[in-house]
Amino acid sequence: MNKNMKYFFLILILVLSFLIGYLSTMSIWKNETIPIEIQISQVESLNSMHVEVEHAVQPQLEKTLQLTIEESSRRQLSTTSLVNEEVVVLLYHHILKDEENPYENNYSVISYNYFEDHLKYLSENGYTTISLKDLEDFLYNQTPLPKKSVLITFDDGYLSNFTYAFPLLAAYGMQGVVFPITHAVEEKSVVFDPNKRDKLSWGQIGVTDDVFEYGSHTHNLHQLIYGQPAIFAFSDKTIREDLLTSMELLNTTAVAYPFGAYDEATIDIVKELGYKLGFTTKEGRVTQETDPYEIPRYGMFSYTSVKVLEDILDNKQ
Structure with a gap:
């Protein structure tokens, strides 16, 4: 050869x-x-x-x-x-510094220091913050996520989310989801005053999309009617119109139920409108078997120290 x-x-x-x-x-x-x-x-x-x-x-x-x-x-x-079999979703509301907090008995207000400690712990221990799309793919398409994945959420759309949470998340290279009540979103930005519970403005929503994405907390259903959540008191037609309004204003397919209140009729309306994700206030971990319309979240409160957060993340609570 x-x-x-x-x-x-x-x-x-x-x-x-x-x-x-x-x-x-x-x-x-x-x-x-x-x-x-x-x-x-x-x-x-x-x-x-x-x-x-x-x-x-x-x-x-x-x-x-x-x-x-x-x-x-x-x-x-x-x-x-790198494959993660479950996700922890954290739920925050209002953030204030200790010296300016007039709501000492309101456990939904977490201190600035606690919030920063939480982010520092997540960063130093290898946690990855994910997006709504990441979670949607995880639930619907079984798309793998990085190990130690967390989703950070904020309900109600407080101005403190812009004043305090936004710069801290940006500094740590993290992202989060805000669920504002669109009826309460300010037309013009106001100066932050810790003695008031002001909300985000549309302008602030528009300039924070590098860190925040936004989901619905309804348009005007975050209220009590004769002691019960409006979502149980109003007609299906009213609820449908409200959810559609919020959905279109925010261009979103995710909703956080007001007061964590929902039932089968609520889920049917949410599905019909084209929402893909529904967030509750029930505690638990998200797996690929979790119902996308009944996503659990762990509330972060005034007493949620780093040790408590660590126990939650390690599934000790």
């Missing part, structure tokens, strides 16, 4: 080894197993065709294939370690 033919078959063997490495790597993402049984057998099959290959090629080919297989195994293990 002439020298050109030897080079041809040598190149053919190296091309085969490359294809095997590529296919074995791709199989990780498709959860398939591609048997790799080439090595000497490939060379022998070529020999059976009366191809004369230099003996030095065989050990080199075996070494190449072995390295490819080992690298594929390492990647598979690494990918597996």
Whole structure:
């Protein structure tokens, strides 16, 4: 056999080894197993065709294939370690500094220091903040998420979310979701006053989309009617119109039920309108078996220290 033919078959063997490495790597993402049984057998099959290959090629080919297989195994293990089977959703409301808080008996107001401590703990312990789309894909398409994934949410749309939460989240490279009551969103921005419970303005909503995304907390159903949540008191027609208004104003497909109140009729309306995610105030962890319209959240309150947060994240509560 002439020298050109030897080079041809040598190149053919190296091309085969490359294809095997590529296919074995791709199989990780498709959860398939591609048997790799080439090595000497490939060379022998070529020999059976009366191809004369230099003996030095065989050990080199075996070494190449072995390295490819080992690298594929390492990647598979690494990918597996990044897959998360559950998500923790955190629920905040109002944030104030200790020295300016006039609502000492309102447990839904968390201190600025506690909130910053929470973000610091998440950052230092390898947690990843995810988006609404990430969670939607996790629930509907079984799309894997990074290990230690959390979703940070804020209900009601307080101005303190813009004043305090927004810059802190940005500083830590994190993101969050605000659920404002769209009826209460200010037409013009106001100066932050800790003695008032002012809400975000439309202008502030528009300039914070690099950190915040926004979901509905209804348009004007966050109220009590004769002691019961409006979502139970009003007609289906009124509820449908309200939810549609909020949905269109915010261009969202996520809703946080006001006061955590909802029933089967509420879910039917939410589905009919095209919402994809519904957030409750029930505590629990989100898995791929969780109903997308009954997503649990852990409330973060005035007494939620870093130790309490740690216990929640470690599933000790």
